[in-house]
Amino acid sequence: MAGNTRNPGQSVSSRLLAILAVFDETRPSLSLSNIANGSGLAPATAHRLVAELVEWGALVRTDSGEYVVGRRLWKLGMLAPDQADLREVASPFLHDIYGATLATVHLAIRDGDQVLYLDRLAGHASVPAVSRVGSRLPLHATGVGKVLLAFAPAEVRERVLGSLTRLTPYTVVHPGTLASELRRVHRDGYAKTVEEMTLGACSVAVPIRRRDDEVVAALGIVVPNLGRDRATLVAALQVAAQGIRRSFH
Amino acid sequence: MAGNTRNPGQSVSSRLLAILAVFDETRPSLSLSNIANGSGLAPATAHRLVAELVEWGALVRTDSGEYVVGRRLWKLGMLAPDQADLREVASPFLHDIYGATLATVHLAIRDGDQVLYLDRLAGHASVPAVSRVGSRLPLHATGVGKVLLAFAPAEVRERVLGSLTRLTPYTVVHPGTLASELRRVHRDGYAKTVEEMTLGACSVAVPIRRRDDEVVAALGIVVPNLGRDRATLVAALQVAAQGIRRSFH
Structure with a gap:
């Protein structure tokens, strides 16, 4: 040799x-x-x-x-059950949300210190988003990422808060500001971003829990602006997240 | 050793x-x-x-x-370009069709003597289908499969026609009948199935061509019955297939 x-x-x-x-x-x-x-x-x-x-x-x-x-x-790779099962269970709910909104819909999990996109629905009427199935983006600048960060182990949160990169003029890069926002996400059960990852794209996202309450994924939607639709979108996502939770074996 | x-x-x-x-x-x-x-x-x-x-x-x-x-x-596996690029290009068109019909939408390629599902969109309003992303089904009993079979090399078609298995009472298992149906698919540019794979599920499908005219995939839709919607569904699929073709580099 x-x-x-x-x-x-x-x-x-x-x-x-x-x-x-x-x-x-x-x-x-x-x-x-x-x-x-x-x-x-x-x-x-x-x-x-x-x-x-x-x-x-x-x-x-x-x-x-x-x-x-x-x-x-x-x-x-398609046989990987963590990915395939979650996608399979979540898929009809994601499509229901897409059918109702025609916005970009995301299913994502935390992969180390990044958000990993397991599924992404988008038509021509949807806001262009930089995500792609299998691609990873920063946790701190995306709606699904903020949800996953809010429910991540403390050491992950500390590590991520210690190196916040700016992606747009609106990315939250001050650790104290993001930390208090993440406490709010944890309390209210949803996260939002306003042009923090991409200009012209806003998002809301909610946690997906297993029956044992553990947060295993995040479900998010990307729209051109949130405005008065925010509460409606959050409610639709929460209904879907509850449905997904009940669909787990 | x-x-x-x-x-x-x-x-x-x-x-x-x-x-x-x-x-x-x-x-x-x-x-x-x-x-x-x-x-x-x-x-x-x-x-x-x-x-x-x-x-x-x-x-x-x-x-x-x-x-x-x-x-x-x-x-x-998500990095595989044949799969990832085709999915990425086709995805917005699939979602447009799904958004308009809320039916199950399939993107599939031929994998040897079977049809391989690259993408599948389905909500709760969609007909249950046995497909799953990454799963394979027989070519002769599915709409996307018949399209891929009609445009496959002659030796593939002969091999498949030589071993037609029955999945429902309506599966076409007579080689001569299927061969003449495949000639029609080739001529008319679309295929249909009527409860040939699963009872209660019908489908139409069209070929997706590259710019050089080669058929690289099939795009299909599954509905409870075809009836008078068939022409409309075929037209929608053909518009999407043309759009996908133009989106290839």
Whole structure:
């Protein structure tokens, strides 16, 4: 194995996983040398393992010669029950809200210190939003993110409050201001944002609880402005969240 | 390595992939011995590799002691461009159709000899359908499936026509009848089913073409009955399919 890798202590299986780990939202398409560099593998090793992954269907070589994630991993990922079950249970409720409002509707969970979008409904009448299924955004600047942050363990909240980045002129970047807003979210059971992530987009969001009361996700809606619709939107989201809770096994 | 596996010629990396290959729609949750049996690996090897996959986040051990696909593979699978790009481009059009009809809307591609559901929109007003995102159904009994079959290579069509299984009393299982129906689908540009997959559910579907005219997916809608709405639904689907085609880069 010597000379075969820059990290000789690494097992073959961990080298295979190191290749997969190089792919993420910011790097969905990579050349062989990107893969070798990103995984810390010698080019020959990367070449051989990438060929195995392509043969299996985990990766696909594009016309440009770069590698991307293949259909087989998509199908495998769809089996993830935490994501699939929550989406499956929540889906009809999300569609009911979409049908009634034609606004962008989001289902999201916390993934470390970010919000991860599990589902997103949007038509041509909806406000453009930067979210995408599987993509992640900051917790502090999105409606679903604020809900998840308000109900997150204290250490997550402290970490996030310690590094608030500005995304628009209206992003709340003062830790004390956001902390008191999160206490209000916790108390009132909903969060809002006003152009804090994207100019021209406002949002409200509510927690989704399991039967044991634990907050497992957030349900949000993005609209051009909140105005007098806020109470109505919050009520619709809360009805849906209750329905989702009752639908859990 | 001798004695470490029942298939000593297999590389470590292919053993890791053999473990992932055991998981599918019909077996989303597996015990360690299921995994060892399914992958043909010795229990000790399976145990060690499963532990690596759990540590990486590809698999998760449930409370019952079985293993399921983890969030990390879900996120990785979401990067698959064939699936993600098509969904992303089609999504607003699907939502427009859903918003107008509140019926179940499907986006599907052909995956070998089956139809694979990439997206599915359904609210509480929609007809219950057996589809699920990432799940597969027979080509010959679904609207989207018939479209994909009509535009599939001849050898796929011959293979599928050679083994038509009955799902309801209305499933078309006579190869000659289905073949002439598929010629009609090819000519008219849409397919329909009348309770052929599920009793109480009818469907219409149209092809989605790329700019080079190749059929890459099908767009369908499921309703309780077709009756006089058929022409309207087909027209709505065709408008959406044209819109999707124009949205491809």
